[in-house]
Amino acid sequence: MGSDLEAAGPRFSAEVYQNEYLPAGGREVNAIVTVTRHGGTGGPRASAQPTGARGGGPDAAVVIMVDCSGSMQYPPTKMRNARDATAAAIGTLRDGVAFAVVGGTHQAREVYPGDGRLAVAGAGTRAEAVHALRSLSAGGGTAIGTWLRLADRLLSSGADASIRHGILLTDGRNEHESPEALRAALEECAGRFTCDARGVGTDWEVKEVRGIASALLGSADIVADPAGLAADFTRMMETAMGKEVADVHLRLWTPVGAEVAFVKQVAPTVQDLTDRRTDAGARAGDYPTGSWGDESRDYHLCVRVPPAEVGREMLAARVSLVVPPPGGGTPEKLAQGLVRAVWTDDVAASTSINPQVAHYTGQAELAQAIQQGLEARKSGDRDGATAKLGRAVHLAHTSGNEETAKLLAKVVDVVDRATGTVRLKREVAEADEMTLETRSTKTVRVKK
Structure with missing residues (x-):
């Protein structure tokens, strides 16, 4: 009903x-x-005043936070790909959207436009922003809470924007501030803007990145190969440009x-x-x-x-x-x-389980089984890992979650999908394990 x-x-x-x-x-x-x-109206080049826009100012404001810590220079192509990805995201901004770029290390730096303000997207400002990206270089530590707080201040300066969004890229662990400091920053920013978070490479912490996205109601994902950053940033910005309420x-x-x-x-x-x-x-x-x-x-x-x-x-x-x-x-x-x-x-009526309820109960259990199985595997509990990941294989199979099933098959050898009989693989690529963990919460919809 x-x-x-x-x-x-x-x-x-x-x-x-x-x-x-x-x-x-x-x-x-x-x-x-x-x-x-x-x-x-949707779409990256839609009108700058969709339904729900406030007043006469920009309808949306976006801040892109780029990790510039020292580890971004290993390999050197990582920083270059991050610059290219940020340029691609800027190119996807529709005219009239307020935006800024922040470089993140153990402190946060305004890369463009500076002076504690946002620029308004147009041909000229997009070109200026891309030019400013040349100043992005790797060096320093990682304190993500400072990046988020600066993004919040910048987004708040665009007071007329009805949609406020962040895009955050990191390649490492948040080692230069305490977990409590990051948690406090997330609590301050929650409800003020949404944020998509991405981990590039394999030296970052899945729970950390997923926790950022979860607190700020955004998406989390892995880009194991830095060469894939531009395409991913473009998709994220296109989605952000489609938000109107x-x-x-x-x-x-x-x-x-x-x-x-x-x-x-x-x-x-x-x-x-x-x-x-x-x-x-x-x-x-x-x-x-x-x-x-x-x-x-x-x-x-x-x-x-x-x-x-x-x-x-x-x-x-x-x-x-x-x-x-x-x-x-x-x-x-x-x-x-x-x-x-x-x-x-x-x-019969009172014991019948609604198909939608049953399906999504299984999807939630699938996410939990993957996370618990990978945790057991890391701690050396092979029996526990086999049981949990076997259960995950069974749930992925019965629910039709083929993408998750493919990711599981890179971590375990599947003997029987229907019963969830599996063997742990002896060697698993770190990127495959992290991809499975990062995407464990993605679900498929019930088949009508």
């Missing part, structure tokens, strides 16, 4: 998939909510006596949003989803309701998509869906 709400310009829809039937005394209600946005929240209302067990994004990636709830009035909470272009995402909700007798039914949750208006005030409701609970003595 779901609905579109009438609104000018692009619209959102919310469809709810669930088995609403519970046995007598049953409490746990699971539902998948498919949220889709339709009707935007910012600060969208999933609002979940539950009745008296009900409690939210969890809220997770489950497609296109697994992202647990449960701990990011902010109160939104009586018995309601908002969960951030970031910025949207024309796209569709799936969310898994689990709500525990008060137990009831056969024949009773209730509204277990009301799901809304809301966005704050430019000038503040009451959030605009973009779409709504209803989650129901009906108590029955029909055993």
Whole structure:
């Protein structure tokens, strides 16, 4: 059950998939909510004033953060590829977008335009920015929190921009600030801008890069070969240029006596949003989803309701998509869906698992099995690694997640996909292991 709400310009829809039937005394209600946005202008060269833009200023602001630490000179082509990739991203900016480039070491440096401000993309500023990239050179340490804080200050200087986005590239571990300092920077920046994070080569920490992207509601990935950076940066910037609605929240209302067990994004990636709830009035909470272009995402909700007798039914949750208006005030409701609970003595009805719920439960387990299996492998627990990665192979096979299945096959020898029988490979390329870990949260959608 779901609905579109009438609104000018692009619209959102919310469809709810669930088995609403519970046995007598049953409490746990699971539902998948498919949220889709339709009707935007989209595209890297679209109008600089799409729906949702504020005032007369730029509709979007982007800061590109490039690792310039000493390790970027090994091999020398890495720095050159990073410059070329940044130039490609700048070339993808549409006219009217505010932007800046930051060079990151143990401190952050404004590369272009400087003076604590953003430039506005046009033929002239794009050419100037590409010229300024010649000053990027490798030397120094790595303190990513300082890069993020500078990006935040720059993006805040473009106060009229409705979409604020960062692109961050690193090739090493965050060794010149404490984990607590990075965590504090992420907490400061969360909700202020979104950020895609990339690790180039194999000397960086997967959990670190994925944690940055997760905190800032962006994507994380590996570019094992620096030669692939330009294509990846271009794709990231094209996606960023397609974002037109910012600060969208999933609002979940539950009745008296009900409690939210969890809220997770489950497609296109697994992202647990449960701990990011902010109160939104009586018995309601908002969960951030970031910025949207024309796209569709799936969310898994689990709500525990008060137990009831056969024949009773209730509204277990009301799901809304809301966005704050430019000038503040009451959030605009973009779409709504209803989650129901009906108590029955029909055993077949109450024990049936909704296909969407089953599929995404399996995808979340797949991501966890991969991460636990790789952790066991690193710690020397071969039996534990074999069991977990075998389970991952089985889940990838049964869910049709062929991309993950291919990545798993580079880490284990698959004896039987259906049963998850595998053998650990004796030699595994570090890039293959890191790619599997980085992309473990990517999911496939349920086949309708």
